[in-house]
Amino acid sequence: MKVLARETWGSRVGFVAAAIGSAVGLGNIWMFPMRAGLYGGAAFLIPYLVLLFAVGVVALTVEWTLGRATKGGPIEAFEKTLPGGKYLGILVNVTILMIFAFYSLVLGWVIRYFIASLSGELTRIEPDKFFNALAFSREALLWLFVVIALTIAIVAMGVQRGIERANKIMMPLLFVLLIVLAVRSVTLPNAYEGLKFYLLPDLSKIASGKTWMIALSQMFFSLSVLGNTMVVYGSYLREEDDIPLSAIATAFGDTAVAVTAGFIVFPAVFSFGLEPTAGPGLVFVTLPMVFQKMPGGMIFSALFFLLLIFAGLSSTVSMLEVYVDSAITKLKISRKNASVLLGLLTFLVGAPSALYPAYFDWLINISTVYVGPLGALIAALALIKLGVDRAYEELQKGALIKVPELWKPWVKFLYPIVIVVIYISQFLLG
Ligand code: PFF
Ligand code: NA
Numbered sequence: 001m002k003v004l005a006r007e008t009w010g011s012r013v014g015f016v017a018a019a020i021g022s023a024v025g026l027g028n029i030w031m032f033p034m035r036a037g038l039y040g041g042a043a044f045l046i047p048y049l050v051l052l053f054a055v056g057v058v059a060l061t062v063e064w065t066l067g068r069a070t071k072g073g074p075i076e077a078f079e080k081t082l083p084g085g086k087y088l089g090i091l092v093n094v095t096i097l098m099i100f101a102f103y104s105l106v107l108g109w110v111i112r113y114f115i116a117s118l119s120g121e122l123t124r125i126e127p128d129k130f131f132n133a134l135a136f137s138r139e140a141l142l143w144l145f146v147v148i149a150l151t152i153a154i155v156a157m158g159v160q161r162g163i164e165r166a167n168k169i170m171m172p173l174l175f176v177l178l179i180v181l182a183v184r185s186v187t188l189p190n191a192y193e194g195l196k197f198y199l200l201p202d203l204s205k206i207a208s209g210k211t212w213m214i215a216l217s218q219m220f221f222s223l224s225v226l227g228n229t230m231v232v233y234g235s236y237l238r239e240e241d242d243i244p245l246s247a248i249a250t251a252f253g254d255t256a257v258a259v260t261a262g263f264i265v266f267p268a269v270f271s272f273g274l275e276p277t278a279g280p281g282l283v284f285v286t287l288p289m290v291f292q293k294m295p296g297g298m299i300f301s302a303l304f305f306l307l308l309i310f311a312g313l314s315s316t317v318s319m320l321e322v323y324v325d326s327a328i329t330k331l332k333i334s335r336k337n338a339s340v341l342l343g344l345l346t347f348l349v350g351a352p353s354a355l356y357p358a359y360f361d362w363l364i365n366i367s368t369v370y371v372g373p374l375g376a377l378i379a380a381l382a383l384i385k386l387g388v389d390r391a392y393e394e395l396q397k398g399a400l401i402k403v404p405e406l407w408k409p410w411v412k413f414l415y416p417i418v419i420v421v422i423y424i425s426q427f428l429l430g
Contacts, residue, residue, distance in 0.1 A: 024314065026110075030282075032258040054418075060223060064246070093326055135284075174311055186267050
């Protein structure tokens, strides 16, 4: 029987654009400033950067190498390496479906805010009331559907024509918008108050274990290394494609966006005398208050939410792709049918989250806190079972830089231990 050849990336640049596209998302622009705001600004930024160098880059090499070596998504990769691997693969597929479901709700709010900025409506409303009326409502359900439909459209077109091309267009635009907004924010009156908060660490807070734990799970989520998306993206790599330098580029790009988002949010928030600790409402309530007071605010508001739409869609595409690929390879369904059917399934799973906040919280906690880090751990174990020597060889194929041999013991011992430690201490630290 002739099996259809697996799709691949068209170019190295296309792959890096898609990888950065997956990584950069609401995690960077909505969650990162929110957490940095809650955990002491620079006191959060510093642990985050330390962990990124220690764990983040390695995590990307682990998942891509595993994907390329096994030529499959998580089900394939774990089946080939671990006992009960098939079920572990199904588990991470379900996890990413749950992530896609709640993530789409938030991205739906973003689309609504973008429209309200364009129409000027956002100048007239009271942001907290607007947000509270929108967040969990029938209307939110509609926007959730729109997000899923857009994602289906891109995924249905395939790896090169859909995902790669969409990212090659969206990513450069995203960077331009980001710079424009950061320049606007840091040149506001009293912006330096925000810069101080963001750049001068309160040393007593850096010592807090909780801060490190939050920084770690934030980093895994932000880099999309939960044993699913990056394994699939790695499986589309060709032998001649580079892994290590791409990992550095992706980690750098993702972090640059998160850090820059902080430069957009904090100077603006402090300049208008607002609080950086608003949590989830920072982007949906506090920032709109800033835009209302700023000259030309609606233009910047529209740009900001457009930026979030690009960032978010390039991430949702990488989520849906995981189980669409599983359905194509395991159930032999066509890409179009798989995209539509699984997209609709996600809508059904996500719909209650648009109406019931408790369900929304449950989805987030299960998928990102309880199961997400396990996905990263399973991927690490799968690679170890494959053999770190063989994995190291795979990693070096097409590599544009030489990876130190230290990579092997790091992946075999330190990396999984770090994951287990974070995982356990999440619960101990509450
Ligand atoms: N990394 C994305 C973000 O920061 O918004 C979210 C994400 C995408 C998480 C894909 C996990 C994933 F598999
Ligand atoms: Na991210």
